Amino acid sequence: MLNLTHKNVHNYFKLNGYHLSGKQLSQMGYSYIKEGDVYERSIGEFLLDWFDDKDFIEMTTSGTTGLPKLVRLEKQAMIQSALATGDFFKLEPGNKALLCLPVQFIAGKMMLVRSFILGLELDVVSPSVEPLALNKKEYDFVAMVPLQVQNSIKALKKVKKLIIGGAKIDSALEEKLLPLKSEIYETYGMTETITHIAAKRVGERAFSILPNVKIAKDKRDCLVISVASISDKPIVTNDLIELINDNQFVFLGRIDNVINSGGVKLIPEQIEAKLTGKINTRFFVTGVPDSVLGEKLILVIEGEKLDFAPDFFDVLGKFEKPKEIVFVPKFKENENGKLLRKSSLVV
CATH class of the missing domain: 3.30.300.30 (ANL, C-terminal domain)
Incomplete structure (x- = not known):
């Protein structure tokens, strides 16, 4: 796994059941853009961006941590993020994963990158509020937003490890998730950090950071994130935290709220x-x-x-x-x- 570049595709990787090379994925990208549904066109655009000769991609932030802005994400940093996720959640080549998030956002893009790099067998479905409703397969790893989780409670038995991001999990949803046998995590992150940099099991109070992440808080008591592979400078957030130790923090709220x-x-x-x-x-x-x-x-x-x-x-x-x-x-x-x-x- 040393000296990986964005042109590398793990030999265990599958997309909707088929082994595909980087060249074949680029060809599929053209096909998706020309003939695909709306969600497939977004996938196609990303496939062409990922496998081109540039060492970065550009995208717009969601605007929830400030005004929306164009950011440049290094592909090598996205690879390192995928490796950190694989390490933290103990993902293995051949694990079955589901992409049910829109790929125009960072969370959807990173499910593809993780699959390329870690060798996951990825199925892709149209993003919907009930992504598991018509799916009888079982998955090792799935990412959803809270609304999807809320509408999938009975179907989550099909998922071994679920990560939830995009918005905070409220206590009512958390109570529904606690009795389930699945490993369920709330994640913390943003576009600038290339999706999550920390996660916690439902029921836990504090987030634990992923490998190669450092945290601190500033004079406002807001979280400061350092990830060498992403940025030479610390990423200063507007999120008020309680710093437990070098590896854990509790999210309290947004300072601008x-x-x-x-x-x-x-x-x-x-x-x-x-x-x-x-x-x-x-x-x-x-x-x-x-x-x-x-x-x-x-x-x-x-x-x-x-x-x-x-x-x-x-x-x-x-x-x-x-x-x-x-x-x-x-x-x-x-x-x-x-x-x-x-x-x-x-x-």
Whole structure:
């Protein structure tokens, strides 16, 4: 496995049951672009990008950690990320994997790269909210977003190892996953880190970092990530963390979501965790300008108006109780299914 380049394809690799070389995959890329469905065209474009002579690919970030921007990812760094994933999750050549994520995003691209490099037998299906619904096969390794997992609970017995990314797993979904026999992990990462750099089993509090990753926190208590194969400079995030040790951290919330209400700093993600399971529709808390408090905490709920008992918010601390409840017909999301808080808010 030494001196791997992006032109290498492991001899155990299969795509939809067929052994294919890099040249054959490039040819398939042309076919997908010309004749494929929408999701296949994205795969085709990536296959042509991956097997060309450039040592990088370019893509746009999702915009959830800041404004969307064009980033250049070195193919060698993507290979190193694939090797780290294989090491962390103990993947072996010949393991059966499923690609059910859109390939225009980094998570879908990396399922292909991992398969090329690690020698996985990869099946590809159209991205949908129920990717296992019509599939009777069993898989060693699958990646999904929380919405797909939510709609696949009964079918997850077909999956030995499942990684979940793209958005945080809420406590209600986590409770459904805990009794399952599958190895299920929540992952942490972003486009700039070439997908996940840390993972935790469902039920665990702290994320553990993958091989060759270093972590620290800055003066704001935000996570700083160093991965030599990705960047010469540390990647500074806006994610508030509790640093457990050199290898583990607890995600607390986004610093740009923090609400300063009358001098008290409130982390929405922690308040939302306390309310999860009590409200049977999507919701979030946020701050809006207030002449007295500077910002006041409000609860935003998707759907029709609900009535709450006087003791409903007793699970929250004194300053965590919303000053107002706002109902919005439909939340807005980006293409990756992530909730857009600011654009969803209608006051």
